[in-house]
Amino acid sequence: MTDTNVIQEQLEWFNDFVLKYTRIILRIMVSKVGDRMLAEDLLQEVFCKVYKYLDRMWGFEDDHLDFYMRRIISTVIIDYFRKKENELAVDSEIDFNELEIEYNAYSSPENHIIEQDYKNMISSLPEKYSQVLLLHIFYQMTLKDIGVRLGIKEPAVRKRYERAKKKLIDKLKEKS
Numbered sequence: 720m721t722d723t724n725v726i727q728e729q730l731e732w733f734n735d736f737v738l739k740y741t742r743i744i745l746r747i748m749v750s751k752v753g754d755r756m757l758a759e760d761l762l763q764e765v766f767c768k769v770y771k772y773l774d775r776m777w778g779f780e781d782d783h784l785d786f787y788m789r790r791i792i793s794t795v796i797i798d799y800f801r802k803k804e805n806e807l808a809v810d811s812e813i814d815f816n817e818l819e820i821e822y823n824a825y826s827s828p829e830n831h832i833i834e835q836d837y838k839n840m841i842s843s844l845p846e847k848y849s850q851v852l853l854l855h856i857f858y859q860m861t862l863k864d865i866g867v868r869l870g871i872k873e874p875a876v877r878k879r880y881e882r883a884k885k886k887l888i889d890k891l892k893e894k895s
């Protein structure tokens with residue numbers, strides 16, 4: 720096989736790869752960063768890395784390719800959060816009253832009142848605790864992802880979360 724044929728096959732493989740994986744990777748990126756336009760930028764970074772290693776990747780079987788794709792995607796996401804370490808995705812001065820709670824057919828006015836009370840109590844906690852609770856409870860982020868977002872290690876996030884829960888329980892006891 721000539722070099723021209725190899726290059727042509729690699730380019731065809733790359734085009735097929737882009738068509739096959741764009742929606743999947745984009746969905747992953749949106750779920751991790753929460754912003755579609757940013758996710759599209761990160762998607763392009765993933766494709767650039769795949770193209771950079773095209774000579775290695777184009778012959779992989781699907782299970783081998785999946786492993787490398789997961790590595791590339793996680794590396795791109797981690798790199799993004801490391802670059803943004805000093806800029807929190809959640810503004811520290813967030814107004815908890817603006818945080819909307821989704822209603823479904825099973826929600827009741829009583830639940831809404833309770834959720835509002837919790838938001839008010841969380842907002843009265845020190846910032847480092849309220850951030851962790853907000854991200855974990857209302858944004859349903861894992862403690863690991865919170866650590867990446869805040870630029871601290873997961874054990875520190877876990878400790879803040881435990882302390883925040885204790886402080887919240889103490890506030891509930893005071894209220895009753």
